[in-house]
Amino acid sequence: MRPELERLRGIEHYLLGAPDAPPPAAALAADTEAQRRAYGALHLAGQRQLRRELAAIHETLYGPRAGRWAWTAAAAGLRLVFARWGRRA
Amino acid sequence: MLLTEVLPVAPTAAPGLRAALLADRTRTLTDLYRRTFPAVRRHVLRRGGTDQDAQDVFQDALVVFYEKAAAGALALTAAPGTYLVAVSRNLWLRELDRRARHPRTGLAAVEEGPTEAAEPAAEEPTEPFSVLAYVEQLNEKCRSILLAYYYFRQPLAQIAAAHGYGSVRSATVQKFKCLERLRNAVRAAFPHALPC
Structure with a gap:
């Protein structure tokens, strides 16, 4: 990796890795602070995405389409039963 | 009412659950959702909440659950569903308490500035x-x-x-x-x- 990315990795180790790790010597304080803020923003963005995914799961399980699917499945099941019953008769 | 009475037994252990969440998040969360949400919904509705409240509280609990599980910081002593119901119940209790202390803060009140609940710097x-x-x-x-x-x-x-x-x-x-x-x-x- 190029040196800038290695520095980024060093700061990451300091911020997210070992809690007692010293700050990387070559790192600017502004870079470290900006990187810390970037992690905070990623955490918020991740939470938002997870909430969107959970809302979608809720919609799939309990939304109107889920109800429609249940009726369609029930109707398909009934058709199958009647078809079998018809063949037996 | 005991939590174990309202939920079917879920066999998943925490390490297995973590692996399942990382490998297929949607499927694992959907499974947890399907098994657990009805109990949370019942609890919230019985204690004066709405369907939307139940949904919000449960999804908040799932976010906490995911973050802890993914970080390997989830020490489960019961089934995941039982844990989720317990977290949801706590969150709903806290929300009821908040609503009792601040019943429907109107726009005018918000515009007046921060109330006694000390807000951090702007x-x-x-x-x-x-x-x-x-x-x-x-x-x-x-x-x-x-x-x-x-x-x-x-x-x-x-x-x-x-x-x-x-x-x-x-x-x-x-x-x-x-x-x-x-x-x-x-x-x-x-x-x-x-x-x-």
């Missing part, structure tokens, strides 16, 4: 949301890689496979390039807020 709560905009501005690939690694805590091998990288090393380099892009955007946006 700059603090808004700043992360401003930085959030920079995450949204990243291209889809970068955003996906960074969130998969830093929030959803997926292993780099899985991220590499999902994004079509030939090796973990390539995915690692790409991850740092994306992080650099985000960090530079943050630095440019907040030049005065950061130390020199």
